[in-house]
């Protein structure tokens with residue numbers, strides 16, 4: 001079996017007396033979608049921020065295997081090298097599209113800016129790619145010069161996804177990508193994410209408290225509670241035959257809803 005793309009061991013982090021992460025381990029392989037689920041405050045966002053180098057853990061390591069095969073300890077990389085990784089190989093989809101978009105520049109500019117950060121220079125090529133990606137995320141290309149603030153919440157989220165994926169990252173961190181949207185908009189967005197992930201062969205670390213989203217998108221899932229991973233396994237196995245008492249409660253609460 002090929003080595004993991006990202007491998008974390010022994011991650012711990014406290015906020016005062018609160019153990020946000022307590023000895024967490026996780027691996028993700030190329031082309032895999034892994035969901036991190038759990039109730040509010042269980043440490044999901046903290047884990048994503050530590051894995052993506054935005055937060056430094058008190059203990060533990062995160063290793064990332066670059067395309068050429070070299071392995072990097074994410075928290076030992078210099079600031080510039082980490083930023084380059086975040087701009088090229090990695091992508092981040094935030095729950096609130098305003099955290100991932102530049103609201104003062106056009107939709108096309110939002111997509112083009114990320115392409116330019118990876119070296120694209122030719123105006124026609126950049127505009128062509130932006131048009132293509134707007135279509136791909138089901139936004140009318142006639143809106144290319146519109147500002148994101150004139151878009152609906154669902155459109156803003158689709159634009160954020162286009163901006164993130166235009167550079168073909170290998171690993172995408174998604175933090176509640178459908179949170180805060182209407183149920184019908186969520187369903188459409190989940191279908192779109194599923195299709196793009198399959199088309200591009202992306203690896204995705206998906207934080208969600210939405211079990212249905214995890215069921216639809218993820219090959220594997222980890223269940224977190226109070227900073228610890230209490231259960232992990234193939235998504236269907238975990239949801240159809242939960243072993244840990246907490247996972248059983250989580251699944252039962254969804255079935256009852």
Ligand SMILES: Nc1ncnc2c1ncn2[C@@H]1O[C@H](COP(=O)(O)OP(=O)(O)OP(=O)(O)O)[C@@H](O)[C@H]1O
Nearest residue numbers: 015018020038039040041042043044045046047209
């Ligand atoms: N900056 C911070 N300062 C102090 N405590 C924090 C901070 N960030 C998170 N925490 C605490 O760490 C724990 C884990 O928080 P985290 O945001 O990772 O959980 P979560 O599972 O992502 O929750 P949610 O689903 O509500 O976003 C919680 O008890 C939270 O209150």
